[in-house]
Amino acid sequence: MNQIIDNFFNIAVLQETYPLLLAGLFTTVKLSLIVIPIGLLSGLSLALLGNSIKLRLFQALLIVYVDFFRAFPPLVLLIFVYYALPMLGIEISSLGAVVIAFMLNTSAYYSEIFRAGLESISRGQYEASRSTGLSAFQTLVLVIVPQAVRNVLPDLVSNTLEVLKLTALASVVAFPELLHEARSAQGYTYNPSPLIAAALIYLALLWPMVRLLSRFEHRMGSSIS
Numbered sequence: 001m002n003q004i005i006d007n008f009f010n011i012a013v014l015q016e017t018y019p020l021l022l023a024g025l026f027t028t029v030k031l032s033l034i035v036i037p038i039g040l041l042s043g044l045s046l047a048l049l050g051n052s053i054k055l056r057l058f059q060a061l062l063i064v065y066v067d068f069f070r071a072f073p074p075l076v077l078l079i080f081v082y083y084a085l086p087m088l089g090i091e092i093s094s095l096g097a098v099v100i101a102f103m104l105n106t107s108a109y110y111s112e113i114f115r116a117g118l119e120s121i122s123r124g125q126y127e128a129s130r131s132t133g134l135s136a137f138q139t140l141v142l143v144i145v146p147q148a149v150r151n152v153l154p155d156l157v158s159n160t161l162e163v164l165k166l167t168a169l170a171s172v173v174a175f176p177e178l179l180h181e182a183r184s185a186q187g188y189t190y191n192p193s194p195l196i197a198a199a200l201i202y203l204a205l206l207w208p209m210v211r212l213l214s215r216f217e218h219r220m221g222s223s224i225s
Contacts (some may be wrong), residue, residue: 017197025201038099039106042110066112081101086152094171098170126144178202
């Protein structure tokens with residue numbers, strides 16, 4: 001038992017490395033505050049464009065985009081963006097590469113969620129709103145989108161939870177988020193306690209969202225029944 005504590009819950013090691021872990025946590029939160037809004041906005045934009053533009057060519061291109069980036073492994077996408085763009089003469093930081101790769105990946109998932117939400121709104125809602133004098137833009141912003149978001153809110157929360165976990169992949173391009181800093185701490189202490197601490201920090205961050213998602217799903221189930 002003492003060997004397990006020394007290897008995985010070493011207090012002395014954690015006291016030595018906690019500034020590094022806190023810095024990584026701050027960077028992870030900052031990254032999440034950048035990536036999640038960008039993914040939401042780009043996904044909503046794609047869904048609105050797909051709902052408004054009925055040209056077959058555009059619909060086909062949109063399907064290809066969404067299917068491709070949902071199927072493409074996000075880790076491979078991140079590595080490709082980080083290493084391929086400089087070969088094309090485009091200098092990019094690790095943060096820029098992470099934001100671009102995650103935006104491409106998350107926008108595809110969010111767009112499908114928003115598309116389902118938009119399709120759940122009956123055509124009569126559009127016509128009733130326009131009959132009151134609202135423009136097409138006002139109808140979307142004030143009437144349609146709020147209802148669509150409410151209908152798919154559990155799915156949005158669930159996908160956001162996955163995006164938060166996805167930020168750990170940023171460590172592969174030396175972005176100093178929580179996992180990267182924990183691995184660095186492990187490297188110079190020769191002890192995995194920082195990795196265990198990082199895992200517990202992720203758990204503390206994500207557990208409230210898991211509980212929130214459960215409440216949403218319970219409420220949705222109760223309203224349907």
